[in-house]
Amino acid sequence: MKLNRIIPALALCAASATCSAQAAAPGLPAHPFVSTSGKAQLWMRPDIGELKFEAGAQNASVETAAAALQETSASIMQLMAEHGVQPEDIEAHELDKKSVPVSGREQPDYSMGRLFNVRIRDLAQWPELMAKLVAMDHITNINSHFDRTDGDDLNTQLMAAAADDARGKATSLAKAFGRKLGPVVAIARGPLDKIGAPFIQQQPGKETRGIAGPAAGSGKYAIPDSIPYSQTVSAIFVLK
Structure with a gap:
């Protein structure tokens, strides 16, 4: 068999094996997809x-x-x-x-x-x-x-900002490969454990919020200048 015939044949076999593996993998969506995560954080003075x-x-x-x-x-x-x-x-x-x-x-x-x-x-x-x-x-x-007394509102705003960040990254990634971003099919707070099981939302843990760092100011028991608020989301989008 000539070399120029062997290479396409090997490529076809590799593609077939990959497709078979994907088809056999439990939980993988049947459509092309992209997975990204987004994060939003700010520091605020406690009240x-x-x-x-x-x-x-x-x-x-x-x-x-x-x-x-x-x-x-x-x-x-x-x-x-x-x-x-x-x-x-x-x-x-x-x-x-x-x-x-x-x-x-x-x-x-x-x-x-x-x-x-x-x-x-x-x-x-x-x-x-x-x-x-x-x-x-x-x-x-x-x-x-x-x-902060408005901590819940802050986390709601940060969640929306983290979602926008994830969508923006997914859009850029899809565009880099000549594709368009479709609808979201799975979301989770924090990272997805396994890409093979994307449709199960993670059990949401309590976000780290209001952890006091070293005290600011001259007093031994002074109030910290700021405390962190952070939200992270992961999402899977369909590729068009």
Whole structure:
């Protein structure tokens, strides 16, 4: 067989194998398609803060431990009131009680704790409130988080911008190959796990939002200048 006949024959065999593999692959669309992703992000100054911490008490007497925890809880509520935090912005429903072995003593201590979740709407109060909270006895596991009251609206706008970004990339990619972009046939928040299963939307996870970076300004507990908001989408489009 001549060389000029062998090459087309090999090419035909390769094309047939590819088509067969594609036809056998589960979940692949039957039409030509292009997959792209888009992202939109912005940084905004926070206007609300959230504190999570635990108040605790420990004593050999259950009654004494409970009384001490109640006293600490009352001090926390007073501190919050002094800094303009409303009672409806304070959650303190969970109560934990456990026995703690004490070395050299048969009778254990009783440890009691209460979890607090506090929303700080006036961030001007944040530095002083944080300093006083940290200085209080029997307060542990303090975590802070910043956000914006219009965070949901911001994420909605970013989602639309990310979708536009994905469509724009897909349009340019299709044009580079002499094709036109058709309708979208699959979308997902974040990356698609497998191109072979494009019609199953990913389980949407919570977007990273309002994570506080290093505090800005001169104060130890100052408010960060900005926090990130970000949305990412992936989409599959038909090629015309």
